[in-house]
Amino acid sequence: MSEKSYDLLVIGGGPAGAATAYWAAKAGLQTAIIEKKVFPRHKTCGDGLTPRAVHQLSEMNLSQELNEYHKYEGLRAIAHNKSIEMKWPDHPTFPSYGYVVRRCDLDTMVVENAVKEGADFFEGMEAVSPLDKSDLGIKGAMALDHSSGENIIFKAKFIAVADGANSRFGRSLGSNRNKKYPMGMAIRGYFESPLDKEPWIESALDVKDRHGNSMPGYGWIFPVGNGTINVGIGLLSTFRDYRDVNTTHLFNEFALTLPDYWEINPLEPIEPPTGGRLPMAGSVGPKAGQNWLLVGDAAGSVNPFNGEGIDYAYETGRLAASLFTEANAQKDNSILTRYPDLLDEEYGLYFKVARLFAKIIGNPVLIRELTRVGMRSQTLMEWALKVMANLMKENDKGLDEIAYSTIASIVRMVPEQRVSD
Structure with a gap:
């Protein structure tokens, strides 16, 4: 049985893992990523990068690579036979545009960028169990090389757990999801369309089936720029009967009712649609151990407002890398205990507001009336876009910002039980 040693072992090569590895390797930590899949690989995702995600990718020196993909200007909201087009707002930090990049391309791009900074990448390598777990942390991971069947020991001072929404490795360390928090379900597929280079991503806020009956959730259409569009539908667990919802049926009905201008054949997706579940609002914990941290989807970092997880994966990965770097330099693992508080400082109140929003929109009648009111006002919808994409100016x-701060101040005083139950 072979053995390898590193300063930092990153479990998972997706957005959070690759970002953690990039920033850690850049800071001088000997870093390894182990990823059970072989890249490029497909993931259930809308493929849309908002300004927050684009900013993080630019910070990782990937602006030039992004320019090869479809750039878009903002969001077109559709509901109640109306449409509103909204450009991304001007912001001192974030750009006023986004990109649409298929995850098979995006994740490969970011992990290769980490490798350029000095990280080692082991694909087809699954972390099957923690190594020597004790009150002092873990010494690394036992990994299975799927190509050879060999078990390999990866020893490390620090471990970043970034193995996604289902995080088996995180659960083996005692992490679990707070089931009172919302969870998202989504399904997506690709269709050929002549409007693959539209300057808008599209969100359907009042989804109906072909017979005009309202359906739960919201739909999206994201032009990919390669002759295809990404079509999907998502819903939250706050919807009363979400356990009984057949997401494949939702997807098929939504595809059948797409506006004619997309010119798709709804019966012929390019490949079978795929779906998944997403823990949200920081719902997974504990997020820190003696020498390990949860990042990205493994920590439940998806935004309940819009189902966005990539930018929060990059951001939490960057934060974790900075703490690993500091702990390594100071030879003080207690530095990692700051991680949950730093996350709460950055996202805690925002996610609490988002959870209350998720609870409200679980009522189909209420969300229908809210969207009806919203679609009458460009100003109101532009404010909602800014809030839901977390693009307020600090x-x-x-x-x-004042309007949001007023709402957030009120929500801050709402007992946690009233938000979660």
Whole structure:
């Protein structure tokens, strides 16, 4: 049985893992990523990168690579036979545009970028169990090389758990999802369309089947720029009967009712649609151990407002890498205990507001009326876009930020039980 040693072992090569590895390797930590799949691999995702995600990718020196993909200007919202087009807002930190990049391309791009910074990448290598788990942490992971069937020991001072929404490795360390928090379900597929280079991603807020009956959830259509569009539908567990929802049926009905201008054949997706579940709002914990941290989807970092997880994966990965680097330099693992508080400082109140929003929209009648009111006002919808994409300005606060801050101040005082139950 072979053995390898590193400063940092990253379990999972997706957005959170690759970002953690990039920043850690850049800071000088000997870093390894082990990923059970072989890249490129497909993931259930809308493929849309918002300004927050684009900013993080630019910080990782990937702006030039992104320019090869479809760039879009903003969001087109559709509901109640109306449509509103909204450009991404101007912001001092984030760009006023996004990209659509298929995950098979995006994740390969980011992990290769980490390798360029010095990280070692082992694909087709599954972390099957923690190594020597004790009160002092773990010494690494036992991994299975799927190509050879060999077990390999990876020893490390620190471990970043980034194996996604189902995080088996995280669960083996005692992490679990707070079931009172919302969870998302989504399914997506690709269709050929002549509008593959539309400047807008599209969100259907009032989804109906072909007979005009309202369906739960919201739909999306994201132009990929390669002759195809990404079509999907998602819903939250706050919807009363979500356990009885057949997401494949939802997807098929949504495809059949897409606006004619997309010119798709709804019966002929390019490949079978795929779906998945997403823990949200920081719902997974504990997020820190003696020498390990959960990052990205493994920590339940998806935004309940819009189902967005990639930017939060990059951000939590970057934060974790900075703490690993500091702990290594100071030879003080207790530095990692700051991680949950730093996450709460950055996202805690915002995610609490988002959870209350998720609870409200679980009522189909209420969300229908809210969207009906919203679609009458460009200004109101632009404010909602800014809030839901977490693009408020921190310092130069305008009316949009003041309005959100007022709501957040009220939500801060709402007992946690009232938000979660």
